[in-house]
Amino acid sequence: MKTFIQATEYWLPSPDRSSLVYGGGLYPPGSRLGEVSPDMCFQRGQGVPGRAWETAAPVVLHQFEGSYFLRTEAALADGLTCAIALPVFHGDYLAAVVVFFCGDGEDHAGAIEVWHNDPRQSHDLTLLDGHYGRTAEAFEYISRRTSFRAGFGLPGQAWQQGAPVFLPNLGRANSFLRTDSAQRVGINRGLALPCSTPGLSTHVLAFLSALGTPIAQRIEVWMRDDTGHVLQLHAGFCETAGELGPTTAAPPVASGHTLVGQAWERGIPQITHDLAQVPWPAAQTAGLHRAMAWPVIDDGWFVAVIALYF
Structure with missing residues (x-):
C-alpha cells in the first residue's frame, strides 16, 4: 500500500549553527534524493529546510520546478512533487527541521495542513497552507474557508491541549467539523499536533489519512x-x-x-x-x-x- 508521505528526512544545526546539515532520511528504494542529500547543507533561508529555519514556522512547497528547492531533479526522479518542512524548536533554540515529501498520483488522497493563529489579529485558527491529494479538491475548498476556536475541531483541540490529538475514525468523531467533505474523498483518520514555533503565533500541523493512501503504515x-x-x-x-x-x-x-x-x-x-x-x-x-x-x-x-x- 502506497503511503501519502513517500519520503522523509531531518536536518540539524551544524556545530557552529551557521547551517543545517543532514541528519538522516527514509526514501524510496534506489532514491536519487537519498543519494544527493547526505552531502548537502543549507544556510538560513536556503532550500526548504533553510526556509523553515528562517521563518521559524512550518513551510509548504507545492511544486519544485521554478522554486527555491535545490534538489529538484533528484526529487522529480523519485516521483516526489511537494515538501512540508516542520521546524522543531526548544524554546528559541532550533533543534532540527523535519521534511516530509509527497507525490501527486491520480489516486493520491489525504492531506497535510498547517493551521495558524496570531492573537494580535484573531481568536481563530485559520488554514495557513496545506498539501492535498488530487482527489481532495472539495475538501481543500472547505478547509480554506474554515476556522477554529481553541477546543473546536481537530486543530483546535490540539491547540487547546498543547498536545497531539488523534482521531481514528473521523466519521464517528463529533469533534471533527469537516466530516462530510472528508468522507467524500476517503479521508478517515486525523492527527494534529502543536508546532514548537517561537513567538506569539501558534501553528498546528494536521495529518489527515485516507483509506487508499494512509499518511504512514x-x-x-x-x-x-x-x-x-x-x-x-x-x-x-x-x-x-x-x-x-x-x-x-x-x-x-x-x-x-x-x-x-x-x-x-x-x-x-x-x-x-x-x-x-x-x-x-x-x-x-x-x-x-x-x-x-x-x-x-x-x-x-x-x-x-x-x-x-x-
Missing part, C-alpha cells in the same frame, strides 16, 4: 505516564493491526530505549532503516522495517513523541 503517539518516568503508547493506528492506544499490548518505553525513547532523550528526530535492530516487536509483526520518531515540544516543554512507520 503505522502512526504512534507516545506520552509520559503518570509517573513522568516512562512513555506510554497513547494513541495511533496500524494498517495491519488496527487502532492503537493505552490498552494495546505495548510495554512502556524508558528514556533512551527504542527509537521513541531516543527521540525523547535527545530531543531531536530519530530514524531507523531496520526495526529489527531497535527492536520493536509490534512493528516487526506488522511487517514494517523503517520508522521516524520526533519529539513534540510546546512552549519549550516536551509533551510527546510521534512515530511514523513505513
Whole structure:
C-alpha cells in the first residue's frame, strides 16, 4: 500500500549553527534524493529546510520546478512533487527541521495542513497552507474557508491541549467539523499536533489519512505516564493491526530505549532503516522495517513523541 508521505528526512544545526546539515532520511528504494542529500547543507533561508529555519514556522512547497528547492531533479526522479518542512524548536533554540515529501498520483488522497493563529489579529485558527491529494479538491475548498476556536475541531483541540490529538475514525468523531467533505474523498483518520514555533503565533500541523493512501503504515503517539518516568503508547493506528492506544499490548518505553525513547532523550528526530535492530516487536509483526520518531515540544516543554512507520 502506497503511503501519502513517500519520503522523509531531518536536518540539524551544524556545530557552529551557521547551517543545517543532514541528519538522516527514509526514501524510496534506489532514491536519487537519498543519494544527493547526505552531502548537502543549507544556510538560513536556503532550500526548504533553510526556509523553515528562517521563518521559524512550518513551510509548504507545492511544486519544485521554478522554486527555491535545490534538489529538484533528484526529487522529480523519485516521483516526489511537494515538501512540508516542520521546524522543531526548544524554546528559541532550533533543534532540527523535519521534511516530509509527497507525490501527486491520480489516486493520491489525504492531506497535510498547517493551521495558524496570531492573537494580535484573531481568536481563530485559520488554514495557513496545506498539501492535498488530487482527489481532495472539495475538501481543500472547505478547509480554506474554515476556522477554529481553541477546543473546536481537530486543530483546535490540539491547540487547546498543547498536545497531539488523534482521531481514528473521523466519521464517528463529533469533534471533527469537516466530516462530510472528508468522507467524500476517503479521508478517515486525523492527527494534529502543536508546532514548537517561537513567538506569539501558534501553528498546528494536521495529518489527515485516507483509506487508499494512509499518511504512514503505522502512526504512534507516545506520552509520559503518570509517573513522568516512562512513555506510554497513547494513541495511533496500524494498517495491519488496527487502532492503537493505552490498552494495546505495548510495554512502556524508558528514556533512551527504542527509537521513541531516543527521540525523547535527545530531543531531536530519530530514524531507523531496520526495526529489527531497535527492536520493536509490534512493528516487526506488522511487517514494517523503517520508522521516524520526533519529539513534540510546546512552549519549550516536551509533551510527546510521534512515530511514523513505513
